Every structure is written in structure tokens, then in C-alpha cells.
Amino acid sequence: MTTLAPSLPLLRIGPHTVQPPVVLAPMAGITNAPFRTLCREFSGGKGLFVSEMITTRALVERNEKTMQLIHFDASETPRSIQLYGVDPVTVGKAVRMIVDEDLADHIDLNFGCPVPKVTRKGGGSALPYKRPLLRAILNQAVSNAGDLPVTIKMRKGIDDDHMTYLDAGRIAVEEGVTAVALHGRTAAQHYGGTADWDAVARLKEHVPEIPVLGNGDIWCADDALRMMRETGCDGVVVGRGCLGRPWLFGDLVSAFEGTGTRQAPALRKVADVMLRHATLLGEWIGDETRGVIDFRKHVAWYLKGFSVGSEMRKKLAVTSSLEELGGQLGELDLDQPWPDGADGPRGRTSGNNRVVLPDGWLKDPYDCAGVSPDAELDTSGG
Numbered sequence: 001m002t003t004l005a006p007s008l009p010l011l012r013i014g015p016h017t018v019q020p021p022v023v024l025a026p027m028a029g030i031t032n033a034p035f036r037t038l039c040r041e042f043s044g045g046k047g048l049f050v051s052e053m054i055t056t057r058a059l060v061e062r063n064e065k066t067m068q069l070i071h072f073d074a075s076e077t078p079r080s081i082q083l084y085g086v087d088p089v090t091v092g093k094a095v096r097m098i099v100d101e102d103l104a105d106h107i108d109l110n111f112g113c114p115v116p117k118v119t120r121k122g123g124g125s126a127l128p129y130k131r132p133l134l135r136a137i138l139n140q141a142v143s144n145a146g147d148l149p150v151t152i153k154m155r156k157g158i159d160d161d162h163m164t165y166l167d168a169g170r171i172a173v174e175e176g177v178t179a180v181a182l183h184g185r186t187a188a189q190h191y192g193g194t195a196d197w198d199a200v201a202r203l204k205e206h207v208p209e210i211p212v213l214g215n216g217d218i219w220c221a222d223d224a225l226r227m228m229r230e231t232g233c234d235g236v237v238v239g240r241g242c243l244g245r246p247w248l249f250g251d252l253v254s255a256f257e258g259t260g261t262r263q264a265p266a267l268r269k270v271a272d273v274m275l276r277h278a279t280l281l282g283e284w285i286g287d288e289t290r291g292v293i294d295f296r297k298h299v300a301w302y303l304k305g306f307s308v309g310s311e312m313r314k315k316l317a318v319t320s321s322l323e324e325l326g327g328q329l330g331e332l333d334l335d336q337p338w339p340d341g342a343d344g345p346r347g348r349t350s351g352n353n354r355v356v357l358p359d360g361w362l363k364d365p366y367d368c369a370g371v372s373p374d375a376e377l378d379t380s381g382g
Contacts, residue, residue: 011213012211013149013179014106016105016149018048018235019256020047021228021235022043022048022235022236022238022249022256023213023235024050025215025237025238026082026108027052031049031050031052032281033071033073033076033280034277034280034284035277036049036051037280039242039246039249040075040076041246042246042247042248042249042250043250044250044253045075047252050080050082051080051081051104052069053110055083055376056084056090056091056093056094057085057087057090057376059083059097059098060093060094060097071284078104079103079104079105079106080105081107082153084109084110084113084118086121086122086123086127086376087376088136088137090376091141092140092144093144095140098148099146099148105148106148106149107148107150108150108151109151109152110123110124111134111152111153111155112153112181112183113125114155114188114189114190114355116356120357121358125355126187126357126358128167129157129158129361129365130361130366131171131365134168134171135171135174138150138152138172138177142177149179150178151177151181153215154181155183155186155187156182156183157187158186159186165199165203166203169206170207173209180203180211181213182199182214182215183195183215183239184200184214189353195215196216197216197217198231200214200231201230201232201233204233211234212234213233213237214237215237215239217345218236218239218241219241219343219344219346220343221252221256224236224238225256244300246273246277247265250263251263264337265338266334266338267332267335267337268335270303270306271332271334274295274299274302275325275326275329278292278295279291279322281294281295288321288322295325299316300317303316304346305338305339307336307339312328
């Protein structure tokens with residue numbers, strides 16, 4: 001495994017040192033407390049692990065589901081929460097609530113989500129196109145955050161004709177944002193094609209005042225080292241590469257620390273992690289059956305590349321108890337080694353999508369009249 005020079009600068013997010021400079025990307029329905037626990041266990045507690053997206057309106061209104069999503073395990077430090085919002089006032093209230101009630105130690109703002117239910121309201125990756133609105137949101141977030149660091153995660157822009165990341169990066173610096181993370185794709189690309197790491201390098205040159213983190217196509221630890229060498233970025237954000245592979249964070253720690261150790265678990269070890277993941281979900285939700293049902297979406301990711309018949313995959317996808325899940329996993333050929341090619345792309349790969357936007361959104365990047373508080377989603381989780 002490639003190693004990095006030990007002189008690598010420390011990544012600092014406000015008062016927090018993130019070493020190695022690795023961040024778990026917020027992913028709706030994925031990066032809840034149980035998954036973050038698994039990732040932290042494999043990393044030895046090193047790195048930064050961000051919650052799934054929390055809607056500011058839902059937080060301010062104390063939506064029941066949202067209040068569960070912001071739960072952090074007692075061992076999580078720093079507690080990192082990602083917020084989504086399109087109304088500066090509501091964003092400010094949510095940030096103030098987090099500070100006053102000591103709900104988190106770090107706040108990240110979502111300007112990268114490309115899904116239609118978010119962009120059609122002018123949120124996520126659509127929002128940075130409206131420069132004054134972006135500035136107003138960042139101003140309210142930072143001014144209400146007190147000593148808590150505020151960071152942002154964004155994409156290159158809406159599409160190739162409407163790039164926003166350089167302007168957004170400069171606005172972030174001017175409004176006191178602590179660090180910026182860039183996914184090297186546009187909203188139109190969703191997760192298709194190849195991430196543009198050159199854009200990460202350009203952003204780093206454009207905003208040298210604050211740390212820049214790169215995101216996109218980090219499928220193994222070597223990819224993370226290569227991104228940092230090629231772009232000069234200060235850290236990496238890992239998303240789809242860890243789906244069904246929470247041990248990737250152990251590989252990342254080893255790579256950055258130069259030990260070269262890499263985990264390639266046999267199916268027996270993978271099955272043990274699967275059962276633990278489902279168990280943690282049941283404990284977190286407070287219902288074993290609901291926990292196992294929630295776990296079903298992870299099954300294909302964990303088993304990618306292993307020789308598991310279609311009938312067994314179907315059975316695993318409809319399990320409803322830990323006993324049933326454990327029994328079915330026990331029927332597999334658990335001595336299978338880690339398969340070749342299983343480290344590659346995983347998760348959604350669709351691209352070249354039409355970005356759903358509010359009517360007239362692209363007419364004027366400085367006209368924000370079409371955005372109202374009603375655009376705030378009232379539920380969380382993306």
C-alpha cells in the first residue's frame with residue numbers, strides 16, 4: 001500500500017484536530033448512529049464521522065424522527081451534525097438551538113444533495129447558484145454558532161453551464177466558514193461518470209485561507225492518498241466507498257499512518273459485521289424487527305463480489321429478525337476470501353440527469369425572490 005510522508009499537516013476543523021484527515025460523508029438513511037459506531041470502531045476512533053442530513057425546519061419544530069436522528073453515542077467526539085436549509089432565519093434558529101442545547105460540536109451545511117425533492121425547492125446543490133441566498137445562510141449559521149465551527153459540503157455546480165463552486169468557496173471564506181468540502185461532480189451528474197479531482201485542486205488554489213476537502217471516487221485507501229497528492233487538498237470525505245465496508249476506515253488510518261495494513265475480510269468476518277450492524281440498528285430504533293428491516297438495504301453492499309446465489313440474496317433481503325438473519329448467513333460458504341474487484345464503485349452510479357429546479361431558478365443568480373421559508377422540508381434524512 002502507498003504511504004504518505006509523516007510530515008502531512010494536521011487537519012483542523014475549528015478546535016478539533018482530525019487525524020488522519022478523513023471524514024465520513026453524510027448519507028441519508030446510512031450514516032446514523034449505528035453505522036457511525038461501526039466505522040469508528042474500525043478506525044480506532046480516528047477521523048470525523050458526520051450525521052445524516054438534518055432539516056433545519058424539522059429540528060426547530062422538534063420533529064420526532066429528527067430528534068432521534070441527532071442522537072449521538074456517548075463515545076462520539078466530536079459530535080458532527082449536518083444541516084439542510086434554504087431559509088436563513090430558520091438555519092440561524094437551528095444553529096442557535098444546537099449551541100444552546102449542546103447538541104453537537106461541529107455543524108456542516110449541505111449544499112451538495114442532488115436529489116429532486118431537495119433541488120426542486122432550491123436546496124442542496126441548487127442553492128449556491130443564488131449567491132446572495134448562500135451568503136445570507138452562511139452569515140446566519142456562523143453568527144449563531146458561537147465557538148462551534150461551521151463547514152460546508154457542495155458540488156461543482158448545477159451542470160457544466162452553471163458552475164458555482166469557486167464563487168461559493170470565496171463566499172464561505174468571507175462569511176467565516178471553517179472548511180469546505182467539494183464533491184467533484186455537478187448536480188446533473190448525480191453519481192455517474194468520474195469525479196473531477198482537478199476541480200478540487202482549483203478550489204484549493206482559490207481559497208488557500210481555509211482547509212479544502214476532496215470528495216468523489218475514493219474506493220480504497222490508496223485513492224485517498226492519491227487525491228491528496230494530486231490536488232493538494234487538506235483531507236478527504238468518503239461516501240459510497242464505505243457502503244457495506246465500514247472497515248475501510250481502518251484501511252485509511254493504516255494508509256495515512258504508513259503501516260500498510262489492509263483489511264480484506266473473508267465472508268465469515270463480513271457476516272459477523274452484518275449481524276452486528278443489524279443488532280445496533282435494532283437497539284438504536286428500539287425494535288429488533290424494524291432494525292433488521294432497515295438493515296436490508298445494506299445486504300447487497302456487504303455481499304458484493306461474494307458467491308451468493310440469487311435465491312439466498314432474496315431471502316436475506318426479506319429477513320425480519322436477528323435469528324433469521326444469523327441463520328441465513330450461517331448457510332453461506334463463509335470460508336470465501338475477500339473477492340477480487342469488490343473494492344471498486346458501489347452504490348448509485350446514474351448520471352446525466354435533468355436537475356429539477358424551481359421555475360425560473362436559472363434566470364438570475366442574484367434574484368432570490370422565488371425562495372421562501374415554505375421550501376424548507378419538514379422531515380429529515382435527505
